[in-house]
Amino acid sequence: MLSLIKGQLLKQAYNVPLLFQIENLHLTSALAAWQSNRQPRKWLKYNKVIYPPQLPDEERRPAFVCHQRTNIKYSPWKMWYVACLIRGMPVDEAIRQLKFVLKKGAKDVRETLEEAKELAVKEHNVEFPSNMWVAESMVGKGEVIKGYRRHARRRFGKVEYFHCHYFVRLEEGTPPKDYYQNAPKEPQEQLANWLASMRKRKINNSL
Amino acid sequence: MALSNASKLGLRLLQEIPNGLLAPLWVGSTNLQFVRHRRTKHFNPKWKLLRKLKYIKIKLPNFNEKAEDISEEEMRSKLKERGLVPPRPWMERQFFISSTGGTFEAYVPPEGDGKVSSVTAQGAKQKLQFLEKKTKTMMAIRKIKSFEEDFDTPVFCKTAEEIYIKAHECLVNRDKEGILKYVTERAYPELIHNIDNKTIHWKFLKSIELPRIVHARNTDVITKENIFAQLTVRFHTQQVLAVYDRFGRLMHGSEIIAKDVLEYVVFEKHLANEYGTWRIHAKIIPDWLPPRDPTAMTYKKLPEPVKSSPEEDKQPETNVPQKITEQSSPATV
Numbered sequence: 001m002l003s004l005i006k007g008q009l010l011k012q013a014y015n016v017p018l019l020f021q022i023e024n025l026h027l028t029s030a031l032a033a034w035q036s037n038r039q040p041r042k043w044l045k046y047n048k049v050i051y052p053p054q055l056p057d058e059e060r061r062p063a064f065v066c067h068q069r070t071n072i073k074y075s076p077w078k079m080w081y082v083a084c085l086i087r088g089m090p091v092d093e094a095i096r097q098l099k100f101v102l103k104k105g106a107k108d109v110r111e112t113l114e115e116a117k118e119l120a121v122k123e124h125n126v127e128f129p130s131n132m133w134v135a136e137s138m139v140g141k142g143e144v145i146k147g148y149r150r151h152a153r154r155r156f157g158k159v160e161y162f163h164c165h166y167f168v169r170l171e172e173g174t175p176p177k178d179y180y181q182n183a184p185k186e187p188q189e190q191l192a193n194w195l196a197s198m199r200k201r202k203i204n205n206s207l
Numbered sequence: 208m209a210l211s212n213a214s215k216l217g218l219r220l221l222q223e224i225p226n227g228l229l230a231p232l233w234v235g236s237t238n239l240q241f242v243r244h245r246r247t248k249h250f251n252p253k254w255k256l257l258r259k260l261k262y263i264k265i266k267l268p269n270f271n272e273k274a275e276d277i278s279e280e281e282m283r284s285k286l287k288e289r290g291l292v293p294p295r296p297w298m299e300r301q302f303f304i305s306s307t308g309g310t311f312e313a314y315v316p317p318e319g320d321g322k323v324s325s326v327t328a329q330g331a332k333q334k335l336q337f338l339e340k341k342t343k344t345m346m347a348i349r350k351i352k353s354f355e356e357d358f359d360t361p362v363f364c365k366t367a368e369e370i371y372i373k374a375h376e377c378l379v380n381r382d383k384e385g386i387l388k389y390v391t392e393r394a395y396p397e398l399i400h401n402i403d404n405k406t407i408h409w410k411f412l413k414s415i416e417l418p419r420i421v422h423a424r425n426t427d428v429i430t431k432e433n434i435f436a437q438l439t440v441r442f443h444t445q446q447v448l449a450v451y452d453r454f455g456r457l458m459h460g461s462e463i464i465a466k467d468v469l470e471y472v473v474f475e476k477h478l479a480n481e482y483g484t485w486r487i488h489a490k491i492i493p494d495w496l497p498p499r500d501p502t503a504m505t506y507k508k509l510p511e512p513v514k515s516s517p518e519e520d521k522q523p524e525t526n527v528p529q530k531i532t533e534q535s536s537p538a539t540v
Contacts, residue, residue, distance in 0.1 A: 053406050053451040061454040071270035123404065125452040127505055143270065150261045161267055 040140060043068050043167050047124070062172040063126045064135065067116035069166045071142040074105040076164035082106050083137045083166065088179025091117055091132045091170055109137075109166055116170050126172055133175035140165035305480070306391035306488065307428065307435050310473050312343075314422035314439040316493040320469060347423035351436050354478040364418045366485065367440045367474055372411050374398070374487050379407045391475055391488045405458070406451040412465055416443040421471065425478070434478040437488060442470045 046066045054061060072079070082105045086094035091113055098110040113134070120126040142163030149157045185193070248258070277285070286293055352358045374389035378398055390398055422439035446468050450459040475488035 048404075050404060050406060050453050051455040053408070053449070053457070054455040056457075060456055063452075063454050063456075069271070073267065073270075121507075125454070125456070125458060145265070145267060147265045148263050150263070159262065161265075163270065 038143070039070050040068065040165055040167070046169070063120065063124050064169055064171040065116050065120040065124050065126070065132075066167070066169045067112055067119060068168070069108055069112045069115075071163040072105060072108045072166060073161075074108070074164055075162050076139050076141045078103065079105040079109075079139045079164045079166065082109050083139045086113075086134050087137050088175050089134050090130075090175060091134060092130050094134050105164070105166075109168075112166055112168055113170075116168055120170060120172075131174075132170040132172055134168060135171035136167070136169035138167045140167065303392040304428075305477055305483075306393050306475060306486070307426070307437075308393060310437060310489045310491070311426050312424050313473075314471060314491055316421075316471055316491060318493075318495045320441075320493075344420075344423045347425045347436065348420075350425050350434070351423070351438075351476075351478065354434070354436075360420055363438070363485070364420065364440060367438075367472070368414065368418050368442070370474070370485060370487060371442065371472060375409055375411070378402065379409050388484070389486055391486045394487055394489060404453040406455065408447070408449040408451070408462060410447040412445040412447060414442070414444050415467060416441075418442050432479055436476050436478050438474045438485075439491065440472050440474060442468070442472060444468050444470075 043066055046064075051061060082098070082101060082103055085101065086097065086109070089097065095110055095113055098106045098113070117129040117132065120132060121129050126132065142165050144163070145161040147159035147161060149159050151157050274282075283293070348358075348360070370389050374386060377386035377389060381402065383399065386398065387395065418440050420438055421441045423436070425434055425436040427434050444467075445465045447462065447465050448460040449457060449462045452458045471491035471493075472487055473489040473491065474485045476485045477483035
């Protein structure tokens with residue numbers, strides 16, 4: 001009904017029958033038949049690795065759980081910012097922070113974290129789910145569905161509808177002080193390094 | 208001046224923001240703000256619809272749709288759209304004719320077995336009771352002998368011990384196919400349950416007492432000739448058990464502490480089957496068994512399902528203690 005009114009209005013104004021042809025193009029069955037169920041395969045396999053028993057005097061190996069959510073309808077490039085934000089945070093803190101991120105992907109990330117926490121307790125012998133930190137948080141590119149848009153002179157442009165995968169690994173324990181290896185050094189440490197390098201230098205033709 | 212120049216050039220990047228009532232009036236030229244105006248769109252909104260129509264709308268699939276969220280009618284229409292036949296519901300039930308579904312006339316272990324000596328009054332009484340019940344067992348053993356000519360109880364006890372050890376070894380090695388040689392289809396799920404992602408170290412050290420048959424029964428299923436025999440064997444052994452989780456951390460037991468284990472294991476054989484073998488069928492757990500040690504793990508206590516009754520709605524006071532328990536339950540985590 002709505003499209004009919006819209007059509008009449010348009011006919012009055014512009015008389016462009018081509019547009020309706022495009023609108024009524026039947027694509028559903030063709031698209032549905034195309035649908036594949038390709039999924040990332042490797043990430044969840046880490047959950048199946050069984051480590052050898054530890055001796056009583058060995059340091060307790062921290063438990064970890066890998067979890068993923070696939071084909072989220074969100075841009076992988078935008079999701080990257082959300083994934084980076086929570087790296088090296090305690091889980092509860094990450095969930096709390098994500099509640100304030102006004103990005104569509106933040107919801108999916110938060111849900112994935114909550115699911116991972118639950119999984120850790122249920123299947124991976126983790127006693128306190130809050131005692132975990134986000135050891136890895138990554139984004140992958142998912143299905144890309146191609147659409148079209150009309151250009152002038154009977155040309156067509158491509159529209160890509162991106163999906164993304166989100167991968168997370170939670171590890172038991174407290175997070176390290178610096179998540180990244182090349183974290184900025186403390187001023188004292190910088191000075192010490194500089195002094196050491198200065199004292200180490202070689203003066204040519206000297207004693 | 209700058210503002211007017213900019214607008215003349217068509218770069219409407221600066222915009223004058225109207226001051227609020229309480230804003231200081233003396234900050235004259237600072238109420239300018241950079242804004243972005245898209246200049247690729249036509250200013251007249253009458254073209255908006257046509258711009259929209261340039262895009263061919265396609266229906267994006269919802270990849271994260273769960274089957275339980277979709278109603279039956281929606282599912283039907285979806286399948287119809289794809290030209291698929293809805294899957295047939297699984298209405299079949301599995302039956303194994305090579306083993307029975309339970310223990311018939313199960314053995315009732317005497318109280319304090321493994322601790323009470325036969326010298327004491329209680330022990331002597333138990334021995335007497337045991338003899339009284341022996342007739343049926345003897346009859347059953349005779350029946351077994353009619354099928355299996357060289358059946359001998361002491362020899363069987365030895366093979367029973369072997370079967371017992373082999374079954375445990377298969378379990379430890381997670382040999383799910385090999386274990387069926389030593390375990391019936393009924394006992395299989397009970398044994399296999401919860402062994403995923405774990406490393407089990409199990410050792411059979413020695414028998415404290417020789418294994419002995421304490422109970423024997425047989426029954427026919429459907430026809431008279433189709434006979435199954437069950438023998439209950441008492442094992443009093445010393446074993447070592449240590450269970451490690453996926454990360455190799457000790458979950459249960461110990462590698463060095465040997466424990467005395469008293470077990471009543473039911474073995475079953477399909478006598479009517481020429482190729483039938485004695486396999487572990489069940490374990491008898493007596494009523495007098497002391498309760499198990501509580502787990503060392505902390506776990507979240509799930510809230511009890513609240514039963515809604517009309518009385519509760521009338522009396523709001525009864526809700527007060529419930530609320531307190533709800534608050535206290537997360538604290539136990």
